[in-house]
Amino acid sequence: MKSVTLVVLSVWLASVCQLAAAAPQPYTLDQLLALALQGNKGVDAAAAGVDAARAGITSAEAYPNPEAEFTTGRVSARQPGAGTGIGQTLSITQRIDLPVQRALRRELATGALRAATAEQELFVARLVAQVKRGFYETLRREAEFAAAQEDLALTQQLYDRAQVRVDVGDSPKYEAIRVAAELLNAQKNSQSALLRVNQAKSLLRQQVGGILPASFSVQGDLGALPALEPLETLRSVMLASNPELIQLRAELDRARAALEYERALRWPSVALKATSSRDPEVRDTQVGVVLSVPLWDRRRGPIDEAAAMVNRVRSLLEAREFELTQQLDAAYQQYQIAASQVEALQSGIMRQAEAALRVAEAAYRYGERGIIDYLDAQRVLRTARNDLIAAQFDLQVAAIEIERLLANSSAGSSS
Secondary structure, three states: OHHHHHHHHHHHHHHHHHHHHOOOOEEOHHHHHHHHHHHOHHHHHHHHHHHHHHHHHHHHHOOOOOEEEEEEEEEOOOOOOOOOEEEEEEEEEEEEOOHHHHHHHHHHHHHHHHHHHHHHHHHHHHHHHHHHHHHHHHHHHHHHHHHHHHHHHHHHHHHHHHHHHHHHOOOOHHHHHHHHHHHHHHHHHHHHHHHHHHHHHHHHHHHHOOOOOOOOEEOOOOOOOOOOOOHHHHHHHHHHHOHHHHHHHHHHHHHHHHHHHHHHOOOOEEEEEEEEEEOOOOEEEEEEEEEEOOOOOOOHHHHHHHHHHHHHHHHHHHHHHHHHHHHHHHHHHHHHHHHHHHHHHHHHHHHHHHHHHHHHHHHHHOOOOOHHHHHHHHHHHHHHHHHHHHHHHHHHHHHHHHHHHHOOOOOOOOO
């Protein structure tokens, strides 16, 4: 049994040393978010999309270039006395934008810019939510590891005490065997908890990016309770500020502008044309207007296609508004459930479990209770503590989901 004690103690010390070596520098949530926005390549890609859409406005405002046509050739005389030589013709055509077409084209480009900006905000909101979830996931796993280490140390003390009582003959050998089994189970739980800590850190680094060092630790409070506005207020804020809805509304405005633009293209297009011809005997200069008459092609197909796109985007917007409202309601209910669980565990269950463990420990020390009662009380406290950690994490996850749906609003943050 002593060899088991030495093995467990060595493993415990090695686990502590490993965790300490893996976390040389602590990072707060704000620092991790700053690193994610700085080092995540998706942020750069989203910003490039906004730059491209902004350049589209410049393209929409550009005037059409003039077209120049130059021809030359030899002029031969077919009648006696006619001049011969070189003949040249120069034509310049300048297409004129109709004001309504030009305004609609710029409106199309502006709508694309609004949609790209909203898409960038949507990506940032999702990235922030992922980093926050990874941050609190790491805090949760570290809290579970600390609890497992505490259980391991307490079980080790209990095993040493039981071994002494068995050696002096105050307790049967079964008690030492029973506690040894609990000690091995506590060791397994500690090792599993350490593995989950490393996994959570790996996922968090993946979300932040390579700018985050491979060895790091997090600094924060899993139990900080974020405050929320009433549900009706959150719904109004979400419908007004959610970047996904803003993007769909921008797409709807753009589709409507595209429909009006296709209708405006049915108007005749106008171009000014100047022509100068010169041969050995005559110089001819002409100025005129080129009018493209939409006689056969009335753009029926493009207009119907643009109208269908308007209906499609409108339907997507209405469906997404309903879906996001349901998600907000579910997240708000999850927040309330988790908050009530945290309150119940902190105010009653944990205190009762701790008091029961103290009573069982004292009863076992004075020989009034057996080792089974002590182990049961310890198991109840362990379960209650893990339930509290899980409920605190669920509370943070619900708050993060609400904040993601509201995007950049004060839904509640416990950084």
